[in-house]
Amino acid sequence: MDNTKDAQNFLASLSPKLRTVLFLHHNEGFSLLEIAEIFGQPSNTVKSQYRRAIFSLREKFSASRMNSKVAPKTISAS
Structure with missing residues (x-):
């Protein structure tokens, strides 16, 4: 898979x-405090949700990169 398709998935x-x-933070430019106000949630709840999302995406990208690396070929002595 390419990076764009991975990101979408x-x-x-x-x-x-x-x-x-x-989306609201990165695409629309809202601060996390503003997002908390929009949803009527404590700001720490929205901060936790944001961190959870970023952490999850980092883990998925990292795992994807590790899985896409090809193991080096071994040379057999004949």
Whole structure:
């Protein structure tokens, strides 16, 4: 898979709430405090959701990169 397809799949794997927090923060430019006000939630809740989303995406990208690396060929002595 290419990186764009991976990113789409990884984002789709997040809960709708986590995707929305990421979208509002990164695409719409809202601060996490503003997002908390929009949802009527404590700011620490939204900060935790944001961190959880970022951590999850980092783990998925890291695992994807590890899985895509090809093991080096071994040379047999004949």
